[in-house]
Amino acid sequence: MEIILKEDIIGLGYKNDIVNVKSGYGRNYLIPQGKAVIASPSAKKILAENLKQQAHKLAKILETAEAEAAKLNGVSVEVTAKVSATGVLYGSVTSATVAEELAKKGIEVDRKRIVMKDIKTVGEYAATVIFHKEVSVEIPVTVLAEGNSAAVKPEAEVKAEAAPAVEEAPATEEAPATEAAE
Numbered sequence: 001m002e003i004i005l006k007e008d009i010i011g012l013g014y015k016n017d018i019v020n021v022k023s024g025y026g027r028n029y030l031i032p033q034g035k036a037v038i039a040s041p042s043a044k045k046i047l048a049e050n051l052k053q054q055a056h057k058l059a060k061i062l063e064t065a066e067a068e069a070a071k072l073n074g075v076s077v078e079v080t081a082k083v084s085a086t087g088v089l090y091g092s093v094t095s096a097t098v099a100e101e102l103a104k105k106g107i108e109v110d111r112k113r114i115v116m117k118d119i120k121t122v123g124e125y126a127a128t129v130i131f132h133k134e135v136s137v138e139i140p141v142t143v144l145a146e147g148n149s150a151a152v153k154p155e156a157e158v159k160a161e162a163a164p165a166v167e168e169a170p171a172t173e174e175a176p177a178t179e180a181a182e
Contacts, residue, residue: 001026002039004047009035010112014133016047065132072109072129076140077101083122083145093119093143098127102139119143 030036082090095114116127
């Protein structure tokens with residue numbers, strides 16, 4: 001089913017985009033909620049005419065998005081969280097957590113504009129803030145252990161240290177077995 005979006009829907013498209021969705025999603029959710037209309041030939045003509053008339057407004061929206069993105073250039077986020085001995089967090093760091101940290105720095109960003117996977121270990125990650133379909137900014141996110149951060153190692157380092165110990169153990173077991181075979 002082809003529809004025209006009336007507002008930005010994360011994961012689907014932006015305002016005035018023509019997208020294909022499953023019939024049930026369009027008919028039962030998007031259209032009744034007022035988030036989309038059916039993309040009939042007449043609706044497409046109206047959309048094209050509206051876009052021509054609103055070209056200067058769209059340029060202004062793009063400039064505003066670029067100005068907001070400029071505020072985030074060079075900004076990084078550090079989050080301290082309770083961590084187990086292996087570097088695994090009790091809970092997770094989400095886009096809402098990143099939005100709160102940015103708010104502490106005086107930068108207001110809606111958590112829905114922040115795209116990232118939930119972070120469950122200590123380390124460095126990246127979050128993408130989408131202001132417009134053409135403007136996005138990547139922010140480095142560092143997750144630190146609460147309290148003594150030197151005692152807790154990232155999970156990747158713990159696995160790297162544990163891996164050689166596992167490899168050495170079978171080598172010592174094989175040596176006696178070959179001597180007994182001779």
